[in-house]
Amino acid sequence: MLASVPDLLRLLAIPVLVWAAYRDVKTRRVPSRTWTPLFALAVVLLLWDGIASFLAGGLTWSYFLVGAGISLLLVIPASYGFWRFGAFGGADAKALIVLALLFPTYPSYRLGSLVVPLVGTPTGAFALTILTNTVLVGTCYPVVLAIRNALSGRFTPLMVVGWPVHWSDAERTHGRLLEDGEGFTRSGLDLDALRMYLRWRGTTLAALREDPERFRDPVSLPAEPSPAGDGAVTDGGVVEDDWGAEAFLADVGSAYGTTPEGLRDGLDVLTTREVVWVSPGIPFLVSILVGLLVALVYGDLLTSALRVVGAM
Incomplete structure (x- = not known):
């Protein structure tokens, strides 16, 4: 089977985020109603997985509790806090909150003989992977600006910020x-x-x-x-x-x-x-979209980098 029904339904987040990222680039405005259907779906799937994990018991239940706990008690408050302190916009916070509810634990998808995501984390909290991937993708933005300006011959301290x-x-x-x-x-x-x-x-x-x-x-x-x-x-x-x-x-x-x-x-x-x-500021929903796609296919970039340098 390609994936479980809940994990397949979670992929509905991708077209919604693609549309929201496009709106973010064009107008920097995303209607609040964009997230309502995904929020409702996320609540249903969270309850679905919670009940299924509880009935399975053992490590399955523990695995769910750790992932859901990190999503609800860390990722969601952090996303709200970043918005309150002006680190990013309201649509960005809503997107991350919805994704935290939608992906409390790692999904699994079979592509032929390949099972993705490839790289997991010790905690199994997929929402945290999305958040860290998003931040790492966002840090590449100054590099992109610098390359764009350098290719046009604009060498100035401003080339990394605008x-x-x-x-x-x-x-x-x-x-x-x-x-x-x-x-x-x-x-x-x-x-x-x-x-x-x-x-x-x-x-x-x-x-x-x-x-x-x-x-x-x-x-x-x-x-x-x-x-x-x-x-x-x-x-x-x-x-x-x-x-x-x-x-x-x-x-x-x-x-x-x-x-x-x-x-x-x-x-x-x-x-x-x-x-x-x-x-220009960062159209952060683009970073969230890329962070999610990388997480779904490759997995956790931070964990992978720490393993490369021998820190894990």
Whole structure:
């Protein structure tokens, strides 16, 4: 038999994650309802495996308890904690939580004479394997950035954290500016906040560049600003308030941690420079998808690496 019924049903996570990763790359937005069917399936399969393991008793029951315990008491709280501290987004946390419920122990699939995953762990907690694989895949992202920039002849300390973007593409780019009025910064303007600001003012970056002095004057603020939205890329005054930055943030409340000073610095950069460096951020759902696929076929990358260096 190729696999047990529960393990076959667990593979439904793959097409859902493929779609979610695509949305993450294109818009950085994944609807919460995406995870509801998988969550329901995960709960059913967790109970299914729990009852079957209990009836089997012995090592089967112990094996299930260890895997489920690590998933429920370690992986899920860690995923929630990473989201709360801003390490990744809400969709990333929901995906990892659902996968922790869906894969408490190692599944088994027979491909001809080959049985995968190939490399297991002493604990047998597959959710932990997905998490560590995801983190290891994510650490490769700076290397990819560096190679991309090196192939284009861009050798700079920024080459491992971002890439240059023409100002005309800024409204369609995800990430954060790596520049302000004084040079390099890791806390530059979030481009989602830029889109919120432009929609709030009912204008475009091109219009700001054509007449920056007019838009810098708060007198130019609209009497009834447009809805700012959440800054997603779609498919298809006070005299001293330069750019109306304080008025904007007072109206919308919050824009990804942007301050009036940060918004002004970002607008000054975007209206005066042809090319800006942007930290694109990591579409983390892509890392989760790759981490899951590697886990299903190969197994645990960390365990394999520790064995190679003789640490296990």
